[in-house]
Every structure is written in C-alpha cells, then in structure tokens.
Amino acid sequence: RPLARLRGLRKNYHLGEVQVPALRGIDLDITAGGFTVIAGPSGSGKSTLLHVLGCIDRPDAGQVEIDGITPRELNDDQLSAFRARRIGFVFQNFNLLPVLNALENVEYPMRLLERDGTRRRQRARELLAAVGLQGMETRRPNQLSGGQRQRVAIARALANAPGLVLADEPTANLDRQTGADIIALMRRIQRETGASFVFSSHDPALIQAADVLVRIADGQIVPPLTPPAAPSVP
Numbered sequence: 001r002p003l004a005r006l007r008g009l010r011k012n013y014h015l016g017e018v019q020v021p022a023l024r025g026i027d028l029d030i031t032a033g034g035f036t037v038i039a040g041p042s043g044s045g046k047s048t049l050l051h052v053l054g055c056i057d058r059p060d061a062g063q064v065e066i067d068g069i070t071p072r073e074l075n076d077d078q079l080s081a082f083r084a085r086r087i088g089f090v091f092q093n094f095n096l097l098p099v100l101n102a103l104e105n106v107e108y109p110m111r112l113l114e115r116d117g118t119r120r121r122q123r124a125r126e127l128l129a130a131v132g133l134q135g136m137e138t139r140r141p142n143q144l145s146g147g148q149r150q151r152v153a154i155a156r157a158l159a160n161a162p163g164l165v166l167a168d169e170p171t172a173n174l175d176r177q178t179g180a181d182i183i184a185l186m187r188r189i190q191r192e193t194g195a196s197f198v199f200s201s202h203d204p205a206l207i208q209a210a211d212v213l214v215r216i217a218d219g220q221i222v223p224p225l226t227p228p229a230a231p232s233v234p
C-alpha cells in the first residue's frame, strides 16, 4: 500500500476578502521508498502540498492518511508527537535556529523523544559527520555557507530517523555544484535508511533524479502523458 494517500485536498489562503486557491482537489498516492519529486511552476501549490503532507498545515477539505494514521483525528499534542517521530522536514529557507550552533540545531528535535543528553549529542555528531560537516559542530548558521546550512537542515530532519523526509525546493538557493552534491547526499541517505523522500522542485537536476515524478499546475495534479493507443484491429 502507498506510504501516504491524499484525497480531494483543497486549501485556500485568505488575503483580506480575497480567497487565493492553492490546492484545488489533489488526489495523490505517495509510493514508499525512493525519491518522489513534485514539480511545477512557481505558485502552483508545491509548498502548500508539502506542508499539508508534512502535517504543518491542515487542508480546508479532503483526506490525508500517512502510514495508516489520519492526522485530522489527532489533537495538537498527538500531531506534534506524530510529526516528530515520523516526518522530517527541510524548509526552503532552512529555518535553523540562529542562536544555536550546528550540533544544537540537530539535537533540538530529539529532545522530545530522547531524554539522555549524551546519547542525543552522540547521534547529532554522527549525523553531522554523515552530511560531511565534521569539525563544524560549534558553528552557528550565520557562520556557515548556504550548502552547509542545507546539510545541517538535512541532518536535523533525520534526527529522529523518520520514515518520511520532505524537502521544500532543497536546491533552489544553492549553486549548481552544491545542488548536485546535496542531491547525491540525499540519494545516499535514502538508500541507507530506506526512508521515503518527497521534494518540491522546479530544478531540472532534481527532477532528473526522481524515481516518481508528479506534476502540479494551478493547484491540481497534471495527469501523466499516456502514449496514443494502438489502433484497434477489428
């Protein structure tokens, strides 16, 4: 069965009196494992879809089911716990806490689930090493490059070993080479952990790396092109 099942998702943003439709009836199954890339032009609803899938936003209508769990049926505390355990999110602007260093940023989401500070620090060190940031543990975000911040954000998303890792335009703010390095890094982590990775992107390099490509336009899934049917022979 799919890892996640989305049915009839709708979401509008409210700008004063004006309703801005962002999702207009999304039906989508997310395959377990591999890279799923949600591709579409700017403003097509990719971020909104990722935020709903990541249980950061609730839809106005429709059903979300992840790993057999229906987030709508959870209260806020249960939803936070579910997200912490099951879902890692890499935000487009990284959302690192500026007063914490790299190690503390990675450790932060573990505080809910791991009481032993020594174990947390050890895992955070291992994760930073795994993303190639050994020796950078005590640097704060403003002392790191864009690519290094992205690596910290990826390490943080992996902190609680989630089965679902979501990344919003993970290469958008990176130069081409750094973007390629980040894609290779995520590919390696995906293989090693078996987790399901879902990205939003319009970066051709990331679209090329997709195992499953989903196209979205104007808040709706664009059906895949099917080859023309062979002429039927009477």
Ligand code: ADP
Binding pocket: 013, 014, 015, 020, 021, 022, 040, 041, 042, 043, 044, 045, 046, 047, 048, 049, 200
């Ligand atoms: P994408 O990630 O593909 O660029 P978004 O999901 O960010 O698309 O946006 C989908 C639509 O919703 C766009 O029309 C965008 O302008 C609108 N939108 C997104 N966030 C907000 C917001 N906070 N307030 C109002 N409108 C928004």
Ligand code: ADP
Binding pocket: 047, 051, 056, 091, 092, 093, 094, 095, 168
């Ligand atoms: P975008 O993808 O549209 O550029 P972000 O991914 O940076 O924007 O953030 C989108 C929204 O998610 C923001 O409205 C922000 O308030 C919210 N958000 C950011 N970090 C968290 C978090 N750790 N937990 C819950 N919501 C968050």
